[in-house]
Amino acid sequence: MATTTQQAALVETSKRLAAFQAVKDHLLPEYTRIGIGSGSTVVYVVEAISALGPAVTSRMAFYPTGSQSEELIEAAGLNLQYISKLPAGQQLDVAFDGADEVDDDLNLIKGGGACLWQEKIVAASAKRFVCVADFRKLSPRLGTAWKKGIPIEVLPMAAPRVLDELARMGSQNPRVRPGLPGKAGAIVTDNGMWMIDAPFAPLLLPKDVEDGSETGSGTNSVWTVDALADRLIKIPGVAEIGLFYGKNGLEVAAGAQKPVAAYFGMADGTVQVKTPTTT
Numbered sequence: 001m002a003t004t005t006q007q008a009a010l011v012e013t014s015k016r017l018a019a020f021q022a023v024k025d026h027l028l029p030e031y032t033r034i035g036i037g038s039g040s041t042v043v044y045v046v047e048a049i050s051a052l053g054p055a056v057t058s059r060m061a062f063y064p065t066g067s068q069s070e071e072l073i074e075a076a077g078l079n080l081q082y083i084s085k086l087p088a089g090q091q092l093d094v095a096f097d098g099a100d101e102v103d104d105d106l107n108l109i110k111g112g113g114a115c116l117w118q119e120k121i122v123a124a125s126a127k128r129f130v131c132v133a134d135f136r137k138l139s140p141r142l143g144t145a146w147k148k149g150i151p152i153e154v155l156p157m158a159a160p161r162v163l164d165e166l167a168r169m170g171s172q173n174p175r176v177r178p179g180l181p182g183k184a185g186a187i188v189t190d191n192g193m194w195m196i197d198a199p200f201a202p203l204l205l206p207k208d209v210e211d212g213s214e215t216g217s218g219t220n221s222v223w224t225v226d227a228l229a230d231r232l233i234k235i236p237g238v239a240e241i242g243l244f245y246g247k248n249g250l251e252v253a254a255g256a257q258k259p260v261a262a263y264f265g266m267a268d269g270t271v272q273v274k275t276p277t278t279t
């Protein structure tokens with residue numbers, strides 16, 4: 001049986017494999033505007049981009065999703081640009097980001113590292129959003145493997161009211177995410193908000209409710225991804241939610257929250273690619 005160290009090394013190798021393949025497939029030399037997400041997997045995305053060399057990357061501008069990816073871009077010597085400077089009517093060519101869980105329909109849970117609001121804006125600003133992950137993130141339904149709950153970014157003064165509403169909706173023990181060890185109080189996001197983690201029973205897909213035996217609209221605390229997300233985003237005090245859902249990434253050139261492809265580094269050293277047409 002693999003030791004904890006061996007397992008950790010396998011996960012890192014898997015992330016790196018997926019990142020290099022995703023960049024190879026989706027970063028075309030003619031692209032000029034690239035979104036860079038947050039988290040530990042994106043580190044390998046930036047490594048893969050840097051490996052292309054200045055001949056390719058010097059004409060490109062890289063748009064971060066928060067302080068971590070901003071530092072990553074700068075440390076790699078890539079050109080940093082901000083989504084706030086992207087002119088109206090313009091789009092990023094592609095955006096790469098990680099995920100905490102990916103379901104059969106390419107809905108995502110994101111925000112495990114407290115980044116989701118800027119991530120969603122950058123992903124939805126891209127013509128193509130590409131997700132990069134390791135085998136642990138591949139799951140038939142959201143909430144199957146990721147048990148910590150759906151990350152929800154909230155205005156701090158609204159947190160108690162949001163927690164009440166989440167409990168009414170059937171979330172089991174929703175709570176404000178504490179700060180890192182040594183820091184008193186709640187974690188504070190790049191946007192000055194707090195993060196709530198709201199566990200729900202595994203989220204259904206449209207195909208699960210086709211026969212009418214289940215509505216997925218919150219009865220008995222059972223939700224489809226879309227019904228839950230549509231409800232969560234309307235709670236007063238919620239700034240943004242860590243469900244990336246809605247239109248298929250291939251159906252809309254930009255504005256989609258779902259990826260056009262999700263790359264998973266597998267434990268056997270292969271890379272599994274899921275696209276809307278293969279799910």
Ligand SMILES: O=C[C@H](O)[C@H](O)[C@H](O)COP(=O)(O)O
Pocket residue numbers: 037038039040041042097098099100110111112113114115116119
């Ligand atoms: O809040 C963090 C972001 O949503 C990350 O993209 C997500 O948590 C995945 O992170 P990692 O690549 O470290 O697993």
